[in-house]
Amino acid sequence: MILFNGTIYPTSEQSRLLNAMEETINATLSEGRLSQEAVIRAIDRLGGMLRAGELDRLIEQSGLADSMKQMKGFSGLLSREYLTYKLRTELGDGFFEPWETSAVCGLAGVSNIPMPLGTLFHIAAGNMDALPAYTVVEGLLTGNVNILKLPQADNGLTMAALEKLIEIEPSLAGYIYVFDTPSTDIAAMRRLAGMADGIVVWGGDAAVSAVRAMAPAGVRLIEWGHRLSFAYLSGNWRVKKQELASLAEHIVTTEQVLCSSCQTIFLDTDSMDEIEKFCGAFLPMLQTARDVHPLTEIGAAAEITLKNYTAELEAAIAGHNRKRNPYAGRMCGLTVCEDSELELSDLFGRVLVKRLPRARMMSVLRRKKGTLQTAGLICDDGDRAALTDRLIRCGVNRVTSAGNMSAGFSGESHDGEYSLRRYVRIANAEYTAP
Secondary structure, eight states, X not given: OEEETTEEEOGGGHHHHHHHHHHHHHHHHHTOOOOHHHHHHHHHHHHHHHHTTTTHHHHHHTTOGGGHHHHHHHGGXXXXXXXXXXXXXXTOTTTTSOEEOOOBTTBOOEEEEEEEOSEEEEEOOSSSTTHHXXXXXXXXXXXXXXXXXXXXXXXXXXXXXXHHHHHHOGGGGGGEEEEOOOTTOHHHHHHHHHXXXXXXXXXXXXXXXXXXXXXXXXXXXXXXXXXXXEEEEOSXXXXXXXXHHHHHHHHHHHTTOSTTSEXXXXXXXXXXXXXXXXXXXXXXXXXXXXHHSOOOOXXXXXXXXXXXXXXXXXXXXXXXOOSEEEEEOXXXXXXXXXXXXXOOOOOSSEEEEEEOOGGGHHHHHGGGTTTEEEEEEEOOGGGHHHHHHHHHHTTOSEEEOGGGTTOOOTTOOBTTBOGGGGGEEEEEEEOOOO
């Protein structure tokens, strides 16, 4: 299905709509600036409907009943309070008000005119149900026309939510276009990219590389690529039972599919014996969390079974001289590794456990520069400030408690920068005194 200028069309209409799209967008851009107040009012109303349960049936019809609590939590990001705070934090008060610079160094002064970038082409990832709609929200807050390419696994909720947003505020119709075009339709993807001033791509290295290859020259690329996150334990972890239980809860509730999910647990030690002792103590906690939050995805369960069986075969073939020692639970597990590299785990409750003394932290983590995101820190209270500073110097962008690795925080940056700043531009006009 396609959402085009406030109307739903079948996918079969794609070619005709693409032919008319650039003229339609140009007409919208020529009308003047989108009212920021209208945008905030509409999004706040949508968030209120979500909080009040008015969208529960829609969520259930999309097959997301199990994610209802998570979706309700997301509604806070759609409140007037949060949206105005986000704008103030990322852009500053009155950002879109023009201002003038004084003449200096013999140069004439100019009028500075903040503007939306123009048209954003969002290529969303499917690892977070609310992400496709939220990336459009950020585009609307900055006054841009938004073209959204839905991820393949989208369940229909994104289209329904954006259609509801237009129903609340009809003036948004010309600023929201949604296509279910597959990434394999290169011709259509190029046409959509050609209408954009900026391309916002969410996904892994392959997705980002593909977009770079097809992006027209001069189009701003805004890449939100996959990131790696980890937990770091220092000091006497044995007395941190509540924090470890929270880490286990985080691992199984996110199923490690988010950029902020824990993939590797590092211990501030050089001792393999300490690693083994930790796994023996942590596996029951991980199992308890898994029992409370069972793995319901059949495909993931099958994948775990196959990978565990493959690991057993590899161990037998290698004569048990493998560099990894698994601690297997029921639909969860830990894998002890002799190396210290940060890497992606097998997901769905299966975590890598490695040694990483703080003295080697910089040399190890810097090998993943540009992909580091969140570190969940468990340590002695007196050591937290020093370890936080060290992790940030290594390139980590978020340091949290272990249980809050995937929690949102007001005023936080996105992978080290404020996203709204990338969706705007500053135009200059020669200043002529009256």
